[in-house]
Amino acid sequence: MPVSDPKATRTSIAALALRALAAALAALGLAGSAAAQTCHLEWAPLRDGTLLATEVYLPDGQEGPFPVILQRTPYNRSPPSVAGSSCANATFQTWASRGYAAMNQDVRGRYRSQGTMDAMQQEALDGYDAVEWAALPEHCWPDPGAEGGQRCWSSTGKVGMLGGSYVGLTQWQPAKLAPPHLAAIVPGITASDYHDHWTYVNGVFDLYFGLSWMLVTFAGEQYIRNLEAMGLSPAEVQAQATAWQNAGRAKLLPEWVWTLPLTSFPEYHVAPPGASKELAPYYYDWLAHPTYDEFWARLDVEPHYQDVKVPALNSGAWYDIFQVGTVRNFQYMRQEAGTAEARAGTKLVMNCCGHAGTSGQIGWGSARTDPNLSVRFFERYLKGVQNGFENEPAVHMDVLVPPDTGTAGTSFLLTANAFPLPGTEYRELFLTSGGHANTRNGDGELVPVPGKKANGNPDRFTYDPAHPVPTVGGNMCCNTVILPAAAHDQSTVELREDVLVYTGEPLERDLAVIGPVMVKLWAKTSAPDTDFTAKLVDVHLDGIAHNVLDRIVRARFRHGSKMPPSLVEPGKPYEYTIELGNTGTSFRKGHRVRLEISSSSFPHYARNLNTGLSNESTAAMVVAEQMILHDGAHRSRLVLPVVPGVSAP
Secondary structure: OOOOOHHHHHOOOOOOHHHHHHHHHHHOOOOOOOOOEEEEEEEEEOOOOOEEEEEEEEEOOOOOOEEEEEEEEOOOOOOOOOOOOOOOOHHHHHHHHOOOEEEEEEOOOOOOOOOOOOOOOOHHHHHHHHHHHHOOOOEEEEOOOOHHHEEEEOEEEEEEEEEEOHHHHHHHHHHOOOOOOEEEEEEEOOOOOOOEOOOEEOOEEOHHHHHHHHHHOHHHHHHHHHHHHOOOOHHHHHHHHHHHHHHHHHHHOOOHHHOOOHHHOOOOOOOOOOOOOOOOHHHHHHHHOOOOOHHHHOOOOHHHHHHOOOOEEEEEEOOOOOHHHHHHHHHHHHHHOOOHHHHHHOEEEEEOOHHHOOOOOOEOOOOOOOOOHHHHHHHHHOOOOOOOHHHOOOEEEEEEEOOOOOOEOEEEEEEEOOOOOOOOEEEEEEEEOOOOOEOOOOOOEEEOOOOOOOOOOOEEEEEOOOOOOEOOOEOOOOOOOOOOOEOOEOOOHHHOOOOEEEEOOOOOOOEEEEEEEEEEEEEEEOOOOOEEEEEEEEEOOOOOEEEEEEEEEEHHHOOOOOOOOOOOOOOOOEEEEEEEEEEEEEEOOOOEEEEEEEOOOEOOOOOOOOOOOOOOOOOOOOOEEEEEEOOOOOOOEEEEEEOOOOOOO
């Protein structure tokens, strides 16, 4: 969607994050025109008696047995709209026309389903029960016009799941429990560890994601449910829900993101007068658990790949908020999944943008990946068609190619059997300067051999939490109209004194950077706790400097987000490992590789207040004096995964 699209400011996740999801699913063959099919509503019982509304799409005039494709989603009704999906989902119509029973289910506590939502925590057991119900040999529903007053259809007992973002989570959570009738999953643009790289990033709360995601999804939907429970008419519900969400959008950047303490933010606690349920109480649960503890361990997929017995067709995107987890799910399933079939059948598809949609300043053209992958995947694992899917390349990716001038980039298709690609070389570029790397007009350089600046003077900058570096693009969700994501020119940000800029020489040939990017940063701080950010940038021939990847690390989590936090000693040098995530991009001949170092990217990431106290439940802040070291004893460096012999056509 264009950044200037005025309609997008009135839509919710169905038109923002799910618009990006629709593009990802279409690339896998999950969209298309529908042939003859029927649809009716069934109610799936959970073990505690809760009933989940489930649209069931069937091939017209047939009773089965059919293999089942199941989606479990909280997004069938997108606030502020009172109406929602009602047997009109083109994706499921298409699957039904291909001989499947396609089910579109509201998760607990959303839209038509019963119960109260407990985001993320509810989906493992609920998903298990839903899969086993979907696999029942006979499904019947009332139909007064049919003989006996009901109609029935039958299942083959093989169930596949699909969907992206939170709807990917609703697949991974039950897959850990290995439901006997689950046969395959197709999770898109989703994560692996819901503490790290979902709610937090290397210990830093993903502020914009948390606030905007709740606004356009769960909080807004609960607002509607509260109003409906009070007996308001649909017109009144629509008007009040629209007013509430519009007010939130207007306040999101100028007010909400600046609220301190983070836990004092009131909007997701409140309910309309006369209503009993808070809008999104789980938002405060996330803030109450800043470290990896049992709360997060219950959800974590990463320790449980050996428990997953079915293949996973993973799709993700280089500029997607969850791309780290998408890649991890693929990598570890290939190595550790609980069956040989699951290991061989697991694949990875990567395109450009995911949740970022088309909000980037730099465009990449149409996806090059095969649009029929999911069709062949489900035929193989749900219908038993011996089509050799397991022998196809394990990785299908669009490698991004930026323009020399202007903003119209492109991409090319690359396939492989592993990620990172076989033959990948990890090349180091060392930070160096004369001590004045501040701004892009400073003397910071990236060099292949350390020690170019003989004096090794460190670079210094001041990090003031009251004046953080603004976020310009990146891997974000969930309202890209208010705060655009993906690739944008960083030239203005690079004029700030609290941004250190290190730039390499113009490249003599194309450089294919495909795989995980890392920064090893030696730094001192005057504070007991602070943050450091790193941003990989491609400088074009016309001077546009677009962000490729960026990440952040909290000093107290320097040993890893799953490890106990540990404050730093002010004035003592520490080495910080900043894993920027994965990329598939070509730095073109004549372009320059650039690295930005700072201590904030706001409002993407919540600010470190530099006090060493809780950054979630306190408000006091102090200024931190930061020092980046790059002398002989402290080799600060950028590590790039380079694939020799790969270049744009």
